Amino acid sequence: MLREELPRVREAALAWRNGLATLLAALLGFGLIKGRSDIGQLERGWAVAVGWLLLLSLLMGAAGALALLHAAHGRPRVILLEEVLPGPLADHDEARRAAGQLRRGIVMTLACTSLLVGAVAATWYGPEKSGAKLRFSIPGAVVCGTVEEVEAGVARVKTDGGVVSVSLSTLRSISAVDSCPKV
Numbered sequence: 160m161l162r163e164e165l166p167r168v169r170e171a172a173l174a175w176r177n178g179l180a181t182l183l184a185a186l187l188g189f190g191l192i193k194g195r196s197d198i199g200q201l202e203r204g205w206a207v208a209v210g211w212l213l214l215l216s217l218l219m220g221a222a223g224a225l226a227l228l229h230a231a232h233g234r235p236r237v238i239l240l241e242e243v244l245p246g247p248l249a250d251h252d253e254a255r256r257a258a259g260q261l262r263r264g265i266v267m268t269l270a271c272t273s274l275l276v277g278a279v280a281a282t283w284y285g286p287e288k289s290g291a292k293l294r295f296s297i298p299g300a301v302v303c304g305t306v307e308e309v310e311a312g313v314a315r316v317k318t319d320g321g322v323v324s325v326s327l328s329t330l331r332s333i334s335a336v337d338s339c340p341k342v
Contacts, residue, residue: 165254172230172261179227179268183220186272198282205285209278216274223267230260292339295325296332303339 198206233253295302295316302325304318314325319339 165250165257168254168257168261169231172227172257172264175261175265176224176227176231179223179265183268183272183275186275200288201282201285202288205281206288209281209285212274212278212281216271216278219267219274220271223264223271226260226264226267230257230264233257289338292336294334294336294339295330297325297329298331303336 198209201209234256289305291305292303293306293316295314302316302318302323304316304323307315307317307322309315309327312327314327316323316325319341
């Protein structure tokens with residue numbers, strides 16, 4: 160049983176490595192990893208969070224891949240003569256290490272996948288960077304928001320309450336503002 164232990168763990172590590180690589184390839188291939196193509200379109204805090212999630216995902220993925228490779232192929236090192244164990248004990252010790260690396264690799268690769276999906280979700284659902292806000296003063300009202308379009312002397316302004324049409328011929332003043340007052 161001890162003679163078959165190390166080859167069995169190595170086979171399992173290869174199967175897990177291939178399966179997890181297929182999972183990541185499928186996520187990429189089926190377009191799940193497609194949120195906004197430019198995180199610069201997100202509000203600053205969200206863009207920074209997406210950057211961190213992607214960095215952590217990359218680090219987890221690299222660590223997971225190294226652990227899976229270690230489990231499947233062993234450690235790249237030379238054993239000192241003082242550390243040499245009899246055959247079955249050496250194989251058992253290596254099988255125990257490989258199984259530990261396999262477990263670490265699985266956890267890290269699944270964490271990589273979760274972080275990657277979280278980053279994509281943040282690009283999907285994160286708030287868009289707000290455009291320039293303009294404050295229009297017209298007779299009897301003040302309208303504040305972003306201009307969607309201007310046509311035939313009428314500006315369509317997107318406000319928190321919806322889209323408002325502002326006739327430019329009645330405009331008293333216009334000014335750029337950082338944010339619109341809450342109504």
